[in-house]
Amino acid sequence: MISTLLLSALLSLGNPGQDNPKFITPYEKGNGNQTATYDEAIGWYQQLDEAYEEVKMMPYGATDVGRPLHLVVVSTDKDFDPASIHQKNKRVLLIQNGIHPGEPEGIDATMMLVRDYLQDKKLRKQLDNVVLAIIPVYNIGGALNRNSHTRTNQNGPEEYGFRGNARNLDLNRDFIKTDSRNAQTFHQIFREWDPDVFMDNHTSNGADYQHVMTLIATQHNKLHPALAGYLNGKMVPTLYKGMEQDKFPMMPYMNHVGDTPEQGIIGFMESPRYATGYTALYHTIGFVPETHMLKPFKQRVQATYKLMENMIETVHHDADEIGKLRQQAKQQSLTQKQFAMDWKLDTTKVAKVPFLGYAAKYKPSEVSGHERLYYDRKEPYKTKLNYYDAFTPTITVEKPVAYIIPQAWREVIERLKLNKVEMQQLQRDTTITLDTYYITDYKTGQRPYEGHYLHTNVSVETKRMPRQFFKGDYVVYLNQPSNRFLVETLEPQAVDSYFNWNFFDSILMQKEYFSSYVFEDLAATYLKQNLELRQKLEARKKQDPEFAKSARAQLDFVYRNSPHYEYTYQMYPVGRLMQDVKLPL
Known part of the structure; x- marks a missing residue:
């Protein structure tokens, strides 16, 4: 008969970490339908940090609820310097949990995963060339707002956090506009650690089906071709094969065409407001695992664990290849001339x-x-x-040599600095001839979206013109790693441009106008001096009967085509320098 002590030892081998009760997670102590609170998770990682020299937990910066955002780094050679880690040709896998705290599988699965990789020698070997960087709980305000009812479509756990953060922002829409302190701190982490692969753990909504796990991978058309080829041709198939072997057959995220899946599904085109849309701007391969909300919580945690396990194994096996492809993408983007701003689905490819x-x-x-x-x-x-x-692509723009941004637009400048964009400042007032956009048309949402009234369908007219810039204005050259980020935020036609997120709305309101009785004499004089404009006015009256009936409309026509009309109205303030000229920097 096996002794009680021996039986306990054998059982512990099947679940690494159970031999050290200190590191049994709150999830494991429960009934399979409970998730760790924020304080339990942070306390658990603090104990792990104290017990293992290979683990370091760092409070990185503020969040909207006042608690710090932590990063937990697992580095088996005890090197916690991101620059040194990359110099050693190690890959960094960034795992983010709890961006939607009502979808907490990643919080619990990652705690068990880290412990197991530290305590199991075979698993630990895979961390020889992979460093884990973990955000234990991203949306701390939402995690502290626990309840049992707001996830109406979800099967457990018993209690969970809330989707909105302390400002009621959905943080998975905040990566470009950066309204939250959480996002500001995330940018600091992301740009400093420059992860090769990123995972943001979620739970899905939608149809019912047998799969426990679905997956969003970075939209391959938006990645550099070399990375896209590896992602679609090797990495994704490897993950699917591994999950099949682990008895969690996976599907692409169920973004289905009709009311039910039978009519087909569409790949998710994540714009940069979303986590993986943002990380793709820096050539990071991103994944959003989406477990199925109606499966028992225990199954969802297990599936998340297994996918992260397969991810680590894949990154470990392909570490050199991933590193070389990312470096190739980074180098080639420095000289890339054309960038796509918007996309449409190609239904001919299925x-x-x-x-x-x-x-x-x-x-x-x-x-x-x-x-x-x-x-x-x-x-x-x-x-x-x-x-x-x-x-x-539906809209493509040519990358300028540099953008010139007036210092007055401080909210934009602050966001560029958060993203470690390389910028210089003019050392004296100067006139620069460059390309300037005028906003000719746009649509604006009638209801607020994440604290903004988003613009869409932007049309622009480009004018080459001399403009006055001042000492302290910013010059941003585009031969830098932030190329793609700069284009997608500073080109107004880009889906998630700063213009579309309302940071330049004050240019859309005219500041000066005219009184008809005063302008009548000026307009008459101007038309006598400008026969071509007079001809245009007469032609317009013949073509447009309503215009011909309106004295005010005709005066406005002359006003808009005269020197009296304010040239700054609907002028996008960010200039595009298309030729390299010497500037006083």
């Missing part, structure tokens, strides 16, 4: 992906009496779905 679903059916609603959708779990099925994951 792949087939295996899918494990449940039959979608309809029955009368007990609430409304109308027909309602439900999924019949008694009728599982296996099929292949159309997968549309190719996007083509």
Whole structure:
């Protein structure tokens, strides 16, 4: 008969870390349906830091709720300097948890994962060339706002955090506009550690199906071609194969065309407001795991653990290849001339992906009496779905030599500094001839979105003109690692440009105007001196009867085409320097 002591030892081998009760996680102490609180998670990592020289937990900066944002680094050679780590040709895997604290699987799975990799020699070997950088809980304000009801569509845990942070911001929409202190601190972490691979753990909403895990990978059309080839051709297939072997067959994120998955699914085009859209600007391969909300919490935690395990193994195996491809992408982006600003789905390109679903059916609603959708779990099925994951650019711009940004736009300057953008300042007032955009059209949302009234469908007209700049204004050359970030934030037509996020809205309001009885005489004199404008005015009256009836409209026409009209109205203040000229820097 096996002794009680021996049996305990054998059991502990199946779950590394259980031999040290100090590092059993709050999740493991519970019933499989409980998640660690923020304080429990931070306290647990503090103890891990004290016990292992290979672990260092750093308070990096502020969050909106007043608690610091921590980064936990696991480095088996005890080197915690990001520059030194990259010089050693090690890969950095950044894992972020709790951006939506009601989706907490990553918080619990990562705690167990770190412990197991420290205590299991075989697993630990994979960290020889991989350093783990972990944000234990990103949305701290949301994590502290615990409840049991707001995740209506979700099966556990018993309590969880809230999606909005302390300012009720969805932090997964804040990576460009950076309204939160959380995002400001994230930029500091991200730019300092320059991760090669990024994971942001989530839980999905949507259809019901058999898969526990779905996955969003960085949209390959937005990555450098070399990285995109590796991602689609090797990395993603490896992860899918590993999860299949671990009995968690995976699907792409269920962004389906119709009400149910049968009509096909569309790849997620993440703009830079989202975590992986932002990280792609710096040639970091990003992933958003999305566990299925209706699966038991314990299964979701297990699936998240297994995916991170497969991710570490893949990054370890392909460490040199990932490093070389990223370096290639970084170098080539320095001289890249054209950048895409917006994209559309290419429906002519379609792949087939295996899918494990449940039959979608309809029955009368007990609430409304109308027909309602439900999924019949008694009728599982296996099929292949159309997968549309190719996007083509709709707007492309030529990269300027430099942007010149008047210092008055301090909110924009502050965000560039947070992203460690290299900038110089003019040392004296100077006139510079450069390209300037005029905003000719745009649409604005009628309801607020994350604290802003977003602009879309922006049209611009480019004018080459001399402009006065002042000592202290910023010159930002584009032969730097932040190229892509700069283009996607400073080009007004880009989806998540600072213009679209309302940082330049004051240019959209005219400041000066005219009184009709005063301008009448000036307009008449100006038309006598400008026969071409007179001809345009007469032509417009013939073409537009309403215009011909309105004396005010005709005066306005002359005003807008005269020197009296303010040239700064709808003039985008960021200048585009298209030729390299000597500036007083």
